[in-house]
Every structure is written in structure tokens, then in C-alpha cells.
Amino acid sequence: MSAAKKSKTYHFNNDWEGEFFFCMVKDKCICLICRASVAIPKRGNLESHHKTVHKNYEKYFQPQSELRKQKILDLISCLKKEQTMFTRPAKQSKAASIASFKISHILAKHKKPFEDGLVVKEAFIGAGETLFGDFKNKTEIMSAIRELQLSRPSQDMVDKLKHGM
Template identity: 50%
Template sequence: MGSKPKKSKTYRFNEEWEIDYFFTMVNDKCCCLICLSSIAIAKKGNLERHFLALHNKYQTDYPPNSELRKRKIRDLKTQLTNQQNIFTKPILKSQAVTTASFKVSYLLDKECKPFSDGEFVKEFFLEMDSLFNDFKNKSEITAVIQDLQLSRNSVMRRIEKMSGKLKEHLHNDINRCSCFCVQCDESTDISDTAQLLVFIRMVFGDFISNEELLGMISLKERTRGVDTV
């Protein structure tokens, strides 16, 4: 009989090692608070070897189990958190700006406003900066508003992207529905052109129904009943 494969041993970080060897866990990695080096395997021997070889001075300057040592560890953890925020804050800011840009573009499209009105919305917010006079981070708020991408082309790209997502969602619903029916209706726009509206009603396996606009077709020829015979 063949030998059974050996199971890989899992090492877990012990909270006491933070006090003993100045290590902590960052994104599932064992990180040294002093030099910010990471140890691949969170094993006591590896942490102790690293600490004594590179940071043995901390053992004497900050005696074990002393309040001075605990305070130093808190300071190092605060510095590490601040360094992480330097990288994560711009990413979160960029995501918030992009989300706001999509929301404004959606409202412009919903209200049938010109795409160029996006710049007016941005200017409108900047003119209301007096609302933020009592805020300590007024300059940050103003900077975020100025970063809003609301040019005519940006609004157009946002609307096209949302439209593509809606089409993809509709196609997925059609593919997974149990049955559906199609209904047509005719309307006339302001240019006196007949528009054929096609609606689809879908029923899913859990008996939930959903109705969506499938498409709109312009009928520029005659639309009398006799013309369709």
C-alpha cells in the first residue's frame, strides 16, 4: 500500500508574540512592527530568530512585560495603520468620486437633461461651499467635488456603461426565465413619428414575474391597419 500524503501543518499567530517579538498580523501575513518585514510561516521559532538577530536592542531598551514595551508596541501599530491609510485613502476617494459621477449621470439621463449639464451640476456644488464653512475638512470636500468627472463625454460614457449593464441583466433574465410573453404598443413622439414599444413579461421558476421594456422601433412609414395587410 502506498504511503498517505502528509497533511500540511497550519500555524496560527499567538497574540503573546506581539509583546514578546514585536509582531502582528497584517492581511493574513505575520509582520514585524519594527522593520515591517513579513514572515512566511507564523512559527514562534521564526519570529524569535528574526527578533533576536535584527532587533535585540529592543529587548534591553524595552524590558519584557513592562509598560514601556507595551506603549512602544501601541506606537508602532499606530504608525503602521497610518502608513496603510496613506495608500487606502486615495483609493477610497477615487471610488467615491466615480460612484457620485455615475449617480449624477443617471439623474441627467432620467430627467432627459443634456449631457453638458454635468459641468453645471459640478459648478453648482462648488458655489455652495459656504455650507461647509463649519466643517474642519472643508478643503477636502471641495477637492473631492473638483475631482468629479462630469464633462459631456464622461457623462456619455457613464450612461453607455449603465445601459450595457441593463442589457446584460435583461439578457440574463430572459435566459433563466421559465416562460415569457411579448406585448406591443404604439405611441407618437413630439416629431409626429410613430414609435413601436415592445414589452416583455417574464415568469421565473419561483413564480416571480418581471416586466421590462425590450425595445423601441421607429415606424417612419405609414402605420395604418390597412398598410400592414
């Protein structure tokens, strides 16, 4: 009988977003107000959290009111901005590392010294200024190109890293 209980799954009901200020983010039930997560997305768990932690929200944001709906939309928008703030730089950094490895691989394949990467980077920046001149996101593109690590760290940088800057 306990095996049957453990296999039960709960599904988030979209109506709970308006009722209890909760939404689903990557299989986690997140409170839009305080960002706390609830282990099991059951109505009782969400209701309990909302009524104990955020009891004043019922006074200021009446159920089914336009003000409440607008507040929920604002909180969802804020949550999405927070999430993209953390993922965008990581993706850019990962892309810069992969590009750096690809250029290094090409240099090695042609038996060129790693220092030639600086020449490649300089050429890439010069070409980028021309190629992406009319792009709206030119500054993002050029900063991604400048992030490419195509040379050994200088001895000064190595010393700084050793001594904790």
C-alpha cells in the same frame, strides 16, 4: 501523511506582539520594526526573525518593561497611519468616480449633453459651500466635490497626456 501536515493551520498568539514585535494584519504576520512578513505565524519563525534581525532591541527595550510596551504601541500606531495613508485617497478617488458616473447617467437619462455636468458641478460646489459651512471636515468635502470629473478633458490636456506632459 503529507496531506495531514499541509492542512495544519497556525494561529497568531497575541503575546508574540510583546515578545517579538509582531502583529497580524489581514492574515499576514508583520514585523512592527522592519515591516517584513513571515509566511507561517509560528513562534519559532517569529523568534528567529527577531533574534537575528533585531537582536539589539532586547538590550534597549527589556522584556516586560514599560519602555518596551510604549515602543510597541508607537510602532502599531505608526503602522496604522501608514495603512490609512494609502487607503483613504483610493477610497476618495473611487467615490468621486462613482459619483461622476451617477451624474453622467442622470444626464444621459434626461438626454442632456455631457457638458451640462459642468453646470451640475458648479451648482454642487455652490450648494456645498452653504450646506457644509459649519462642518469640521468642510475642506475635505469640498475637495471631494471639486475632484468630480464632469466634463471632457480639454484638448490641451489631451495633448499633454499624449506627449507625456
